[in-house]
Amino acid sequence: MRTEKLIEASHVSVSYGTVSVLDNVSFALHKSEIVTIVGPNGSGKSTMLRALIGALPVTSGEINRMPGLRIGYVPQRLHIERTLPMSVRRFFDLPRRIDDKALTGVLEKVQVGHLLERQMIDLSGGQFQRVLLARALLSKPQVLVLDEATQGLDQQGSAEFYQQVEAVRNELDCAVLMVSHELHVVMSASDRVICLNGHVCCEGAPDVVSSQPEYRALFGTDTKGTLALYRHEHDHTHDHCGHEDVGPDVNG
Numbered sequence: 001m002r003t004e005k006l007i008e009a010s011h012v013s014v015s016y017g018t019v020s021v022l023d024n025v026s027f028a029l030h031k032s033e034i035v036t037i038v039g040p041n042g043s044g045k046s047t048m049l050r051a052l053i054g055a056l057p058v059t060s061g062e063i064n065r066m067p068g069l070r071i072g073y074v075p076q077r078l079h080i081e082r083t084l085p086m087s088v089r090r091f092f093d094l095p096r097r098i099d100d101k102a103l104t105g106v107l108e109k110v111q112v113g114h115l116l117e118r119q120m121i122d123l124s125g126g127q128f129q130r131v132l133l134a135r136a137l138l139s140k141p142q143v144l145v146l147d148e149a150t151q152g153l154d155q156q157g158s159a160e161f162y163q164q165v166e167a168v169r170n171e172l173d174c175a176v177l178m179v180s181h182e183l184h185v186v187m188s189a190s191d192r193v194i195c196l197n198g199h200v201c202c203e204g205a206p207d208v209v210s211s212q213p214e215y216r217a218l219f220g221t222d223t224k225g226t227l228a229l230y231r232h233e234h235d236h237t238h239d240h241c242g243h244e245d246v247g248p249d250v251n252g
């Protein structure tokens with residue numbers, strides 16, 4: 001039986017000016033599930049995340065979030081000014097002071113306690129992303145949103161990061177909604193995968209999605225998928241589900 005819906009998008013379309021980026025997308029995120037959005041460059045993944053969390057207005061359709069929903073957001077990257085001294089502890093205090101007691105539990109979960117006095121700019125890529133994850137957890141989120149949070153990490157670093165995310169989900173029982181290009185990593189860590197290319201091409205459990213013709217057309221039959229993703233030329237249509245392919249041109 002499905003649990004309660006935390007966020008629901010119904011027939012959502014988003015355009016930037018006259019350019020349509022999302023067309024008639026419907027989607028629901030349920031309590032405790034890990035959902036990954038995959039798709040080629042420019043297919044609207046970040047746009048969809050931003051619309052779902054309310055950071056971007058939709059052109060048509062509707063997005064409903066559970067009243068009072070707490071969302072923790074881990075961005076793709078964050079620029080820290082190199083000339084500005086900023087310790088990890090100070091970073092946690094932005095935009096408002098966090099007392100040590102509130103911080104302790106989160107530091108243990110994400111194993112960044114030993115980094116508190118370090119400068120943000122001196123952290124490794126993996127440490128930096130774990131600090132961002134810890135910061136997102138401070139609001140005790142019911143939904144954790146990750147937008148390509150492991151960009152720049154090597155395969156082992158990103159696998160460790162996603163294991164950490166899974167552990168956090170298991171402990172906090174929060175839902176996780178993420179965008180990733182690392183199909184081989186996220187496919188194993190997700191309950192459900194949405195394959196997006198301006199519209200929802202297919203969705204379902206990872207093993208179901210990876211055997212769909214739409215998915216294979218996008219990512220190739222290679223289980224790693226990553227290279228095919230960047231080489232993708234979207235020339236298939238979706239007659240079986242009544243969608244005309246109106247997705248953006250994403251020649252990589």
Ligand SMILES: Nc1ncnc2c1ncn2[C@@H]1O[C@H](COP(=O)(O)OP(=O)(O)OP(=O)(O)O)[C@@H](O)[C@H]1O
Pocket residue numbers: 016021039040041042043044045046047048248
């Ligand atoms: N603020 C904006 N104004 C105009 N166009 C935008 C804006 N943001 C994104 N776009 C365009 O919308 C399309 C979808 O962008 P989006 O970032 O959602 O895709 P994506 O799937 O997340 O891409 P990537 O995998 O490269 O990160 C792209 O063509 C992009 O150039």
